[in-house]
Amino acid sequence: MSQRVQIFDTTLRDGEQVPGSQLTTDEKVIVARQLEKLGVDVIEAGFPVSSPGDFRSVVEISKAVREPIICALSRAVTGDIDAAADALQYAKRGRIHTGIGSSDIHIQHKFNTTREKIIERAIAATKYAKSKVEDVEFYCEDAGRADLAFLAQLVEAVIGAGATVVNIPDTTGYCLPEEYGGKIKYIFENVSNIHKAIISIHCHNDLGLATANSLAGISQGARQVEVTLNGIGERAGNTSLEEVVMALKVHPEMGLETAINTKEIYPTSQLVSKMMRMPIQANKAIVGRNAFAHSSGIHQDGFLKHNLNYEIMNPQDVGVDKSDIVLTARSGRHALKHRLELLGFSYEKAAVDELYSRFLEVADIKKEVNDADLVALSKAFASV
Template sequence: MSQIKIFDTTLRDGEQSPGVNLNQVEKLEIAKQLERLGVDRMEAGFPASSKGDFQAVKAIADTIKDTSVIGLARTTKQDVDIAWEALKGAASPSLHLFLATSPIHMTYKLKKTPEQVIDTAVSMVSYAKQKFSQVEWSAEDASRSDWNFLAQIIEQVIDAGATVINLPDTVGYTTPNEYGEMFRYMRENVPNIDKVQLSCHCHDDLGMAVANSIAAVENGVTQVEGTINGIGERAGNAALEEVALALKIRSDFYPYHTNLKLDEIKRTSDMIAKFTGMSVPGNKAVVGRNAFAHESGIHQDGVLKNTETYEIITPEMVGVKSNTLFLGKHSGRHAFKDKVKEFGYELSDEKLKEAFDAFKLLTDRKKEVTDDDIFTLLTDIQTDTAAASKYEMQMFQVQYGTANIPTATVSMKTPEGDIVQTACTGQGSVEALYKTLEALIAEEVNLIDYQISSVGGGKDALAESHVQLMVNGETVNGRGAAQDVVEASANAFINAVNRHVVQQTNLKKEVIRS
């Protein structure tokens, strides 16, 4: 069976999802999990886009050793040089260059003639090859490009040193038949096409990203690009977990395989959902909470007799485990440490103690502590930004009921070290709390989105909240968990504000250094 390489762009294209704003610690944890998942290549970011992205890509490149780390760049020398500085510490530094080739993009966005586009692409691939042994070149909006022109530019960038040719369906416009035919045409009309790998990159605007990716594989593509959970701009990208499972389950039809460790899919999906705040729909293929649920009596009867009657994927195949008690209030530090390692987290002694203390506190309040509970605790602690200058809630109290006006009182420590306190009312408990927090925070804050969900089930389940705030004109996400829904909401709000505070502090430090 032929191997299909998996190119994950969750950290680059996935982070371009509206409202998603990952910090460096979160990106590094995602990169480590993607390495455990077994992706062949990971696009860590766009180094030239910002100092923050440059630092995150550099940290990932310096850490990840078993997966090729890639940076995105426009066809400019400055972008290529910045990408090299970020990636040169990687085990196998690679570059992803892109340039639009469709008539509408060349005319209105690039304002270049087809000849100028070819010259730019060739010169920049040649320049990049002086630094990077692996150079992927993408024809942005390939699915709306002239095929004859595509064949010309592809031939020339291959001669210039490109090692991978990617033909993306940038706007999710094409169909499986059209997309497959495009790759077949290039294989038949580009004389040096055998010198490179062909790659596909599909968006899901018409709901056909996975189908288009499979069609590309059927027509000679050996690398599939996409994201975990299918996140990305607009309607997102091809969901890599769906592509991998389609090839696995239908191996009788598709003579291909990937190197993904399929039992790491669920954990990877959960991590991406938590960090991005983009919850996985219940009916999502492979990783949705209903993917293995059966409500129909006929279905339940069939599954009880033989799971293959209605389940083509076993829960264990993708890493879904029964959410049973694994540790309790009498569990010791050693057992807890072993569980932390099982989750793939590497905690410092200080954070391990913090996590264990939080776990013990949870066992006093919650009858059953599950894997999901522990994963949530570890995620929050591992990605918490350790900074002296940030907001810390000292105390909060909310009074509400059907017969009185909801009122919240909050005492908070400011980044300057002052203790401030006030109270506000609202139409509900969360509104009262958020108005109080806004009154105490010096930054200008506006709530854009608020979500609350439970971790697992039961009346004593942990609550997890995600918020999106506009802080001093910048969109920031926040995440918080607690056994009380109001406390979880407060934690998420403060987490978002602190992300902005820490980011601004780091930017000031960079300015001083420079």
Template sequence: MSSKDNLIIFDTTLRDGEQSPGASMTRDEKVRIAKLLEKMRVDVIEAGFAIASPGDFDAVKAVAESVKDSIICSLARAVPADIERAAEALKPANAGRIHTFIATSPIHMQYKLQMQPDQVLERAVAMVKLARNLRDDVEFSLEDGSRSEFDFQCRVIEAVINAGATTINIPDTVGYGAPDEYGLMFRRVIENVPNADKAVFSTHCHNDLGLAVANSLSAVMNGARQVECTINGLGERAGNASLEEIVMAVKTRADVFPVTTNIDPVHIVPTSRLVSSITGFPVQPNKAIVGANAFAHESGIHQDGVLKHRETYEIMSAESVGWKTNKLVLGKHSGRAAVKARFEELGITFESQEDLNKAFISFKDLADKKHEIFDEDLQALVSGVTAPDIAIKYEFFNLEATSKSGVKPKASMTLKVDGIEHQTEAEGDGLVDASFKAIEKIANSDTELQLYLVSAVTQGTDSLGEVTVRLEKDGVIVNGSGTDTDVIVASVKAYLDALNLMAAGTLKAHPQKEGV
């Protein structure tokens, strides 16, 4: 091709990514991620499932209010209430899209929907017409498309395009597809549906067999011009196609792929780290593009080659995707304006002067403990603060933790509960265990600890430690986070953060019973 087509990047981290058990995000966390996605120049941001809960509705609306350069999308089942709720949440958006779907595979129609094919077709057309009356930009997905019968697939696609759908998504919902057959499916549909030229065809692949990226790229080679993907490949079950892998494959192998993207890849690594920090899902070290070892070379032969000429063993530069050491020329004597400016450069803004003041105090406290402060430290500082709209029931005051060989570890601490100080202490199998048991003597939360994760934000023994604590109670899952140069203190902060989120009752178990 003499000129390349534009490949639309549709990010669904805030919707499909959030369907990973334990990956719930608050409204403010979604807005923070969305702003970085906007900075990366993501074309479409699927902000949530507006009908799922009041919290999801508020999150979609908040993203629509905050992001101006990307299309904001809300998912909706092929049900009038879903579509109307999505349209309501999208009202503040500069550009909004309703994404509605219904299953079209025989197994889904028979066992899940209990509908005949003609009924599914009729429902699809009616709901696309309804959505189109509310928004000009309508996407329709054939759930479990990779296992749908070809003739019925074509009937549905032709009908919904005539009804007003501008994007047609044929997802590999259960990760069943293989690259050759999945790509061929797109080519056959585009060639056989008479009005195929009136819509953009989209791919949305799950990674159950580890083929999500391969399937997505195969679809692109066969006519798809939108890819639905997530940061870090986050998503339910084995995850979704990874945005960073799709984008960098297209960019690096420009000689192969007939498309280009609008993505600015230098924001990939910072966004990856933010998503990991907020969700508590760590990135494996050998993960392509964003893993800690993605550009590391241990082999002497590799090291020698890279030193002589980088391209011998690196097909892209680390800097091109955001792997750079941004050392702040800031310290404990730095002013508020300079710190605020650096936060803004990282895509972090504050709703009020009080929020900025809290972040600045945290920065000053950290500057007293660390000689060098990195961008990752600033991201972690903000991630470790409970959202401003969450009432603080439990507050950390001080901690004394002792451990000695042959003696059971003990934690003594002072907590504030609803503003009143309480003394508590407990022994445990380790200092973290003792600290959590001490907290529970007061909280009696009846929660179950699902995950305890510690990570060093930067290198060095003075690194800021970031702790994620996942608690579950009656099907509700929350992630708390805490940061400190002392890992025990960070653990206590994370546990209390999770308890505050649980007490506020603003998060919920995932209500999505179906999705693409």
């Protein structure tokens, strides 16, 4: 089995479905070019049948980006597939991503049909998409809540109809990691033609488990993971690209790798945040403002002695300049002395102890002490 995990980025499709975060075609092209620089394998560029703007965006991204596969979403509907194929006409490598619901909830309450009819529609859609492009991905929507035996039957049917990738989405973010990993394991053990397709995972974050579920799926043999920058997306969001990529990098014992240039993670994250008007929470893993910041005295002391005491990755590896020592009333003498020395001030232990008492008084008032405050504090101390 391949040890390479393909990164399928859906920032411009699923991510862009967040209310208030829509992009113009020109903006999407800018983001797509940065995604290419980041090294993603697949860019899901849009849902062409949904609007003229989305159709045009897929066309223009197909023209602008040459390395990644360009993917267009469709339902298992002939008109959708036609629109996707037309939008992909300029793509160097195009993929149609079609599919239908796989859970009994969707089958009964969304499609008002039967499992047998779902399989018929799935086969027909896959074959029709295959007549348009060579690379066809099929999504089994709401697979997270689907009956396992039926899900395996559906996966086998669409692979038999020509699907090159089969997506097993936890559409509602319902699954627990062990449960989701078990679904992927079951599919590998019960689909006879599984070797003819790549199994993909697409997890949502409704319970905050999207990354954990994705890693569970990868550990059971899935070799494509569908993600967004900063974890943006419907409701509570999608699996975060940066979290999955860095989890695999930090854990080489998993024996898995991606083609991502991790030094482009932070710049890409910032671009997406700015263009989509989606602020990044301060404590967001990998790319949040505090991801490499230390304010506790115990942590600062340990970090200054050796960064591995409190950091499991180098900030430079994800495109962040450096770690940050934030001075607050929780900071200790070691951090204060370190920052003063960076500013050109050197003191003996007794002087540091006295300065530290004054520093705490300022910190209690200001909450966070900056370099200008320290310079003023040092000058006042020297004049005494």
